[in-house]
Amino acid sequence: MPQKGYVEISIEGCKGCNLCVISCPTDCLVLNTSDTNSFGLHYATLADEDKCIACLNCAVVCPDAAITVYRKIKSA
Amino acid sequence: MKEGYELIYQRPKTLTDTRMHYCPGCFHSTMHKLMMEVVEEMDLQENTIGVCPVGCSVFAYEYMNIDVQEAAHGRAAAVATGIKRIHPDKLVFSYQGDGDLAAIGTAETIHACNRGENFTFIFINNGIYGMTGGQMAPTTLVGQKTSTSPYGREPAKVGLPLKMAEIVSRFGRVAYVERVSCNTAANARKAKKAVRKAFEYQLQKLGTTFIEVASNCPSQWKCTPEESLDWIKDHVLPYFPLGVFKEPEKKEK
Numbered sequence: 605m606p607q608k609g610y611v612e613i614s615i616e617g618c619k620g621c622n623l624c625v626i627s628c629p630t631d632c633l634v635l636n637t638s639d640t641n642s643f644g645l646h647y648a649t650l651a652d653e654d655k656c657i658a659c660l661n662c663a664v665v666c667p668d669a670a671i672t673v674y675r676k677i678k679s680a
Numbered sequence: 681m682k683e684g685y686e687l688i689y690q691r692p693k694t695l696t697d698t699r700m701h702y703c704p705g706c707f708h709s710t711m712h713k714l715m716m717e718v719v720e721e722m723d724l725q726e727n728t729i730g731v732c733p734v735g736c737s738v739f740a741y742e743y744m745n746i747d748v749q750e751a752a753h754g755r756a757a758a759v760a761t762g763i764k765r766i767h768p769d770k771l772v773f774s775y776q777g778d779g780d781l782a783a784i785g786t787a788e789t790i791h792a793c794n795r796g797e798n799f800t801f802i803f804i805n806n807g808i809y810g811m812t813g814g815q816m817a818p819t820t821l822v823g824q825k826t827s828t829s830p831y832g833r834e835p836a837k838v839g840l841p842l843k844m845a846e847i848v849s850r851f852g853r854v855a856y857v858e859r860v861s862c863n864t865a866a867n868a869r870k871a872k873k874a875v876r877k878a879f880e881y882q883l884q885k886l887g888t889t890f891i892e893v894a895s896n897c898p899s900q901w902k903c904t905p906e907e908s909l910d911w912i913k914d915h916v917l918p919y920f921p922l923g924v925f926k927e928p929e930k931k932e933k
């Protein structure tokens with residue numbers, strides 16, 4: 605289970621620009637270069653969900669608004 | 681959604697589901713997204729009218745889920761003037777590239793700013809004509825190679841790059857001018873805040889608001905999206921510095 609949060613990246617919505625990957629402070633995203641979406645483009649994916657801190661950096665820089673971010677609800 | 685987690689960010693409803701045609705990593709898309717997030721957060725989807733240009737963003741009306749009027753090349757400021765004067769209580773913006781706003785449309789831009797027309801300019805300055813094949817723009821940097829300046833821009837022949845934010849900040853009826861970028865997550869957050877401020881000042885009827893975006897064009901700059909961020913940091917921002925050039929509360933710099 606992710607520690608603090610996780611992201612979902614739309615495979616079809618991603619254009620493989622890599623800007624989210626380089627904006628992530630914890631290096632948990634990678635560009636999947638072994639597969640392509642239906643547009644023939646590589647897409648970014650969450651490689652290590654334990655490292656995601658739900659900081660939103662990737663969602664802020666994603667030009668195509670392809671990223672959804674979830675944060676762990678703090679238990680009271 | 682996994683159990684025990686909450687949604688903290690998703691694509692704004694003010695963007696349509698249509699896939700944007702922009703090249704990978706192009707800030708046209710980033711700015712569409714940030715602007716539409718602001719429209720959503722201000723709950724103005726039903727009360728916003730955009731005016732879009734000729735250039736790569738000519739199809740912006742397909743992506744922004746608001747009312748949009750398409751203008752002839754360079755004439756967005758004149759069209760936005762008319763719309764805002766008829767609908768003074770709507771939020772009105774023009775969205776223009778540098779070829780549109782600072783070349784063919786310079787007269788419309790300057791006079792709308794001088795009159796203090798109460799709408800917001802979103803000026804996407806990528807230093808080149810993206811759509812038509814990477815020709816030199818008035819904002820192309822000195823020495824920058826384009827298809828019409830193959831040896832680099834030569835000031836002795838074509839002058840120095842136009843600093844539109846600095847120029848329009850000199851007009852008495854212009855209320856707010858800021859230059860932003862999306863080259864880092866921090867700067868993209870600032871860009872969104874600037875759009876929000878501009879829209880709020882407009883609703884307060886303070887005069888013209890003008891946001892210049894130090895944008896990119898990986899395709900015509902002939903580089904990757906990542907390399908375009910380096911070009912912005914190393915070459916664009918030293919000549920086109922980010923920051924507020926004029927703001928209602930603060931006096932102009």
Ligand SMILES: Cc1ncc(C[n+]2csc(CCOP(=O)(O)OP(=O)(O)O)c2C)c(N)n1
Nearest residue numbers: 734735736753777778779780808809810811
């Ligand atoms: C009257 C007229 N002149 C010239 C053109 C050709 N034209 C189309 S877009 C463009 C420039 C676009 O550059 P810019 O405004 O910087 O936008 P970008 O594509 O870079 O986003 C030109 C010269 C045109 N469509 N109409």
Ligand code: SF4
Nearest residue numbers: 628656657659660662
């Ligand atoms: S939310 Fe932050 S930590 Fe998580 S993937 Fe995105 S950039 Fe990385």
Ligand code: SF4
Nearest residue numbers: 702703706736810897
């Ligand atoms: S040509 Fe340039 S400005 Fe136009 S969509 Fe591609 S990267 Fe963006």
